[in-house]
Amino acid sequence: MLEPMTRPILCPVLIGRDAQLAALVRLLDRARAGHGQIALISGEAGIGKSRLVGEVKRHAAALGLQVLQGRCFETDRTLPYAPLLELWRSPSAEIALPTELLTSLRGRAGDADEPPDQATRRLFEQLAKRLFSAEKLLIFEDLHWCDDVTLDFLLFCTRQLAHRPVLLLLTYRSDEVGPGLGRLLAALDRERLASEMPLVRLSQPETANMVGAIFGLTRAPQVDFVEALYALTDGNPFFVEEVLKTCVTEGDIFQLGGHWGRKPLSQLQIPRTVQVAVQQRVAHLTPPARELLSLAAVIGQQWRFDLLQAASRCDEHALILLLKEGIAAQLITEEAPDHFAFRHALTRQAIYNTLLAREQRLLHHAVAAALEDMAESEKGQSGGVATSSRCASLAYHCELAALWDKALHYARCAGEEAQRLQAPSAIVEQFTRARHAMTQLGLPVDAALLRARGQAYEMLGDFAAARADLEAALAAAQAADDPRALWQSLLALGFLWTSRDFARAGAYFQEALAAARTLNDPAALGSTLNRIGNWHINMDDPRTGQRYHEEALAIFQQMGDQAGVATTLDLLAGAAHLGGDLRLGMALYTQAAQHFRAVGDRRSLTSSLAWLAFGGPTALNVMVAVAPLARCIDAGKEALQLAHAIQWRPGEAFAMLALSFAYSAAGVYGEALTLAQRALQITQEVEHGWATVASMALGTLYLDLGQYALAQQHLEDAVTWARHGNIAFSTRNAASWLALTHVRRQAFDQADRLLAATFGEPPLPATPGDDPFPLTQRLSWAVRAELALARNDAARACAISDALISWAQAGADDNAVVTPRLHFLRGVGLLRQRRFDASADALLIAQRSAVDLGARPLLWRIEAALAELAAALGDSDGADAHIAAARALIDALAATLPDPALHDAFLSHAASSLPIHPAMHPPAAIARRTHAGLTARELEVAALVAQGRSDREIAEMLVLSKRTASTHVGNILN
16 A cells, blocks of 8 residues: 655755865855855756755854845845845844844935935945854845845945955856846956855766655665656756655655655656746747747757747748747757757746647647758758658657658668667667557557567666567567567577576577577577577586587688677687686687677677676686786776666676676775675666676675675675576576685585585596586685685695696696686695795795786785795794785775775774784794684694594694604693
8 A cells, every 4th residue: 555755855965065065164164263255156046055055054053153144035126125134034133133224224214414325335334244243154045136235235245254254155046147146246256255156957876866865765766767857857956856746746656665666657747836937937928939939849858940940930030039038038048059958858848738739749740841851951962861860850750740651660760770879778769659650550560670679678677678579579470470580589588588587598599599490591590509508608507508609600600790700709708718718718708899899889899898807806716817907997997888878787787797896806995896786776676687796796895895794695695696597607606605705704514515505525626627617616616725724724725726726727828827816825725734935935926916917905915924924934024024015905905995884894804814913922822822722733733633643643644844743742732
């Protein structure tokens, strides 16, 4: 059941005005110090001037300043001293102004023989003396409606303020400056007496923040709603609140179960306040001007002079005069000599809504006719081709004029051009228009049109709409017994379901493959083989996926189909990457990206670049590195820009995740966290399977920051999402990171159980061979190495690390950057075994590699291990140097975290991970702090003593001398 509205639709916080508020607070401080200040706040109606003034008033009151406020009203322009009389009504006004001054203001009483100028000046001096007598915030709002006498008084005041403890705060509408106010502003500019703060409209992200604050949302509002709201309000805060109020009143936004919800977005309502305000302005226009603005409203938010002239059949001079009326009424603006626009989208919509439906149709018909005439002229100049923008405009106006044949023709043309440009919103708009026209004409369902629109919906992240269109296209293909359309629809449905359920996707791909084999079309077969191959890769079977891609590659190469070759190389890159050969994978991604860039395939280029960004973080863990993290970050940035440009929302989320992983590996934690959180929001909004990767990104980031509870929460979510989507690769990947979180939390048995349940108990492949050793298996073994270290089984940790390093370096050239994390694990394992020389070699290799790659989070841990090694060798100076290097890195990493709580928590975690200063606490003393006074080595010896081992056997097993083993046994017994 819908719940009643319980909170006002007013923004509870100030949005987008932090800089202005900070500046005004500084001016308040200067005024209190005896240096009078003047501040101007300007902007259009509804921009938030009064709200900013309210915040300044609160600051002033908190500082103990007296606050006096006078407002001007539209009817006050001919009433002398109106805002000063308003000021008298302020709660503290009786303290500031005596009754005789109030009498003077109301009646302007004075000596009858005194010249008017002298009487006015004397009154000004008396008023100023009273108003400036103590620390004060003096406010005059809406000076665009102020009378001239008060404006003269304010100019007088501005010249008396230099050594007074007063901040004079003035506000006005920048688009309604009359002659009197203009003189005041010019004087202030000329004498440099005031600081002006023009307020601009909110950006779209700020509008989203405003919506979130109004409704108390815990995550950002949905993008499509914010986009529609922003398009209608242009970021004007008052308009935003008014539109939201209307949505709540009309039931478009509602409360249910304590949470906010909304109906599907169609068209936002025009607030009554805005409708009335526009009607009042329009009423002052002449009838010809009103008719012209109605026609302009039919054309759109913006229009060209020549189109308006052609549609209105008005001569140029008369048209200019009518436009000037609209500009004077502040309804329209001139953006360029030939371009005009309504001041706000709401203004245009309010005027349009006053027209009868029949009027709208007739005017759209007139605009369409004018556009066609102009298009004919363009065809003559361009060789017979009308522009795509002209087709889109014609489709829009022909539809609203009920010219269905023309609407269908132009919508198809515009939609096909949008396909070429990879603009999914435009595809949906134009093919929806075409579908409507076909329905009006009684034409049958067009499977190709529905499929194209469904694929555009998929790019926009609207799964339900995409599924409906693609299933309808499949049904139409079956009804028409069209095998090619059947194959295309099956393939598109399979691709769509990869975002939700890989089991269903696989079933569609198999049906598509069967259909492709009946077409006698090599390109169709190759495309289908690629989709099935990629399905196998995501099911963590890269070897099978590779075979499908190789078959597809042979087909496209034989055909000479370079686009098909590039797509297949991109997919082969994924098989190599996830199959464990990062070097080959990155080379193939690079090759594919070059082709996609050359042919302008922006969607495929986005994917290749995002995977190139993933290369660096992957290499850090279990593979040979192929590029510094800075280069990976550049690739991720470009991928994100491209995805945003083509409106590919799931692709935008994926690019954010690739960039987040790269930033995280480089230690740019704040950026990494912001991107991962934004990506998670997008994937949850569109319910895309990449929510698994988003949760994984957040989990691994919190793991690196030492926030294990948060890491576990997100990684458990990742495992749940992956299992729900039947994605084997993601399930195993997330499970490995979750197991590592258990290790860091010392829940060793839980880590063991998770690894066994996910991977079984496979033997460790000791040396590289023909059998595949995919990425997920390597990552799970790296976790097992950390688990072995945590359990003081350093020998097993070293054995695992050695095997993983051998696999990582198999086939790599001599100049390849080795994986630093594996050498780090090996170095720590050797250190635990007191094999100091070998440990130093491994840790220095890890250090050099981490520096080369720019992996700062790993580097500080390596420095900490080197400090421990130096302390064990008795090198106090070396230990100090490495600890200092680690601390410097930790401080630099913490500085990237804007959240103070997270910043402090990371510093605390990192500090606790550093060795105790060796000069204050010798290594043996450090080790004896726990485990009943035994060192880690003595614990190992004790375990072997408990097994009945002799001193000689213990020495052989732990690679010690017999004397050293006997000494450990003696220490334990004592």
